[in-house]
Every structure is written in C-alpha cells, then in structure tokens.
Amino acid sequence: MADPQYRLEQIIKVLRDKGHRITPQRLALLKIIAKSEGHPSVEQIYEQMKADFPTTSLATIYKTLTLLKEVGEVLELNFATAGSHYDGNKPYPHPHVICTRCGQILDRKSVALAEISQEMARLTGYEITHHQLNFFGLCPECQKAGPG
Amino acid sequence: MADPQYRLEQIIKVLRDKGHRITPQRLALLKIIAKSEGHPSVEQIYEQMKADFPTTSLATIYKTLTLLKEVGEVLELNFATAGSHYDGNKPYPHPHVICTRCGQILDRKSVALAEISQEMARLTGYEITHHQLNFFGLCPECQKAGPG
DNA sequence: TTTCTAAAGATAATGATTATCCATAAAAAT
C-alpha cells in the first residue's frame, strides 16, 4: 500500500527542514515507524530498536516520538488501556477499529466524518483542530474463539 | 434538560437490582454525577464528596466509579491529557467537543455516527460494541482570548 | 582541532490508577 522508503525520506526532510539532526538512533526509529503496517506501541518500538542499538534508552524513544508529534509526522493513539500506539504512515486524524480482545488496530477512513466535524464546528462555534474516532469490538478471529 | 432526581433513582435501581448496597457515600457520589451538567473529573468528584464526607478516600471514588462503569451507568472519557472524566447522565457513547485550552467538554449527538459504525462493522467484520468520538479545538471564548 | 549545542543514555520523579489490608457497617441467619 504505502511506500516505506518514500515515507521515510518524507519524514527525514521535514525534520531536516526544521533544523533537527538525523542521528543513527533517530534514523532507526524512523525506519521502524515508516515500514510499520500496524500501530506499534512504545514497547514494541523499543524492542525493535534494541536490535540495532542495544543500548537505546526508553527516554530516547519517548523524546523522538514527541518530536515527531510536534512536527506532525506521527499520530498518537491513546485508548483507555495503558500505553499509546503510533501511526507513522497516516499522521492525520482517521478512524480506527480496535479489537478489545487481541488488540488489533485497523485503519479506516470515512467521508462522513469530515461532514460531522464541520457540523460540530457550526453548532458549537468551536475552531476544531483535530479529532479521534475509535470503534471497539471483536475482530472476526476473536468472534470465532467465542466468549470467554 | 435532564431530571437529576429521576436519573438518581434510575441509577439506584440498577445498583439495587444487581445486589449492590446503597451506602451513604455511594448515594452522595450518585447525587453528584446525577446532577452534574458537565463531565466531572475524579478530583472534582472527590472535592464535592468531601463536603458531605470529609474522610472520603480517593480509593472509594475510584471503586464506585468502576462499579458504575461495570453496570453501565456512567461513561468514562479519557483523552490524552491525564485524568478521566465521567458522564453520569448519558452513559452511552456519544460525541464530545473538547476545548484544548480551557478544558470545556460539550455533549453532542450525531445521527451519521450510527451509520458510520454500521459501515465499519460491515467493512471489517467486527462486532462493534462501543466507540469514542472526540473533537478537539478552541471554544468561542478561548478564540477571543487569541493565540498564546 | 576546538567550540558549541543537540541529542543519547541513565535514572529519578511524577501522577493517575490499582492493589492490599484492615476496620466497619449493612444485610442475613440464628
């Protein structure tokens, strides 16, 4: 679907243009989120990082993710369950479908959502900057497994 | 809009029917969330509780809110910012509009949302149980105050 | 090279929530 290589260069360019350095550690993290199909958690990114940089600190992961949030190149997802997840391929708001049993996170889009957003702005007078729309339930796999 | 007294009795009945006791502390908390127009935080509920029960423990607040979640009589809102908020009047999923500056939380509804939910279920095969839809931005008041 | 500063790494601190443990009060049983 997406082109990890292009996405990687895209993020690098944004960071460079804003005067940030592309260090080996950052490059490694960028590769991870650029190639990620799903929505990795901090812990998952941390584990992958340690493959190339065994001495990586969790603090570095958090700092880099915060930086990416600031420059708008990653979308942070935080549900009730502890631990944020990150989307490095679609850094703009979009709907997600989450399985409450296995934790799968799917990307979706919805044209109607833009309309709802405008409707909300009109009705409330708000200047809406972003939104989050999450659907929770059981994925087909977990439905087969039955209740329990 | 809503009738706090009726809402209160409604919650009491659900708790009683499921074999839970209506203690003085619980009754006090129920009154607080039944009459609340907004979406109080744990800390706000805690402060109000201390008016009637100065020795109330935060643990009791959390336990009671967890109980109310379990019986489906309160909706928990958790955004990125630390600290959950609770809606005791509309315990079912519905859209919220949140000001990122002053923290105001508005209730809204959207007919299109039900359709989107069904669309998601159809496209993904998920059995969707609930959702969350939050819009973030600046309320009219905070817009006047200007950037900064 | 030397200097300057961003970034990495280690670790402590924070803060919301949860767990634990005991005291207590409310039902139930006798």
Add this chain to the structure above:
DNA sequence: ATTTTTATGGATAATCATTATCTTTAGAAA
C-alpha cells in the same frame, strides 16, 4: 436481639506509563 457473614470504606503502598533531570556523547560549525 444476637450473632454471623459479607460488602464496603478508608488508609496506604504498589504499579506503570510518561516526564524531568542530569551527565555524557557526538555531530555540526568555526
């Protein structure tokens, strides 16, 4: 009524993700 049982309240410790702090390191610039 009295006793028994159990749920609940209250105090406090523990947990866990995230952030802050501090020092070291490394990359860019001079």
